Amino acid sequence: MQGGTNATDIITLREGDVLKISFTANANLNTTEPVRRDGMISMPLIGEVKAAGKTPKQLEADLVDLYSTQLLSKEVTVEVQSSTFPFM
Numbered sequence: 651m652q653g654g655t656n657a658t659d660i661i662t663l664r665e666g667d668v669l670k671i672s673f674t675a676n677a678n679l680n681t682t683e684p685v686r687r688d689g690m691i692s693m694p695l696i697g698e699v700k701a702a703g704k705t706p707k708q709l710e711a712d713l714v715d716l717y718s719t720q721l722l723s724k725e726v727t728v729e730v731q732s733s734t735f736p737f738m
Contacts, residue, residue, distance in 0.1 A: 663701045665689060666734035675723030682731065695720060
């Protein structure tokens with residue numbers, strides 16, 4: 651979104667959030683993961699990834715980098731399905 655701010659630019663992921671992670675061209679990697687107390691999530695093929703303290707967009711960029719050798723399409727979407735922090 652050019653010139654604007656959307657929720658994924660301002661939300662900071664934290665412990666207890668539940669994330670829906672979708673891979674456009676690799677549906678077999680799609681997953682729903684809770685952010686654990688240690689701030690990590692478990693991802694197929696690559697293991698533990700730090701999520702807490704990042705925005706969804708930052709985590710998307712990290713996942714594209716971490717999966718770079720497995721992905722045909724570099725499109726990953728991170729959505730917060732539920733949060734421990736109320737949205738405004």
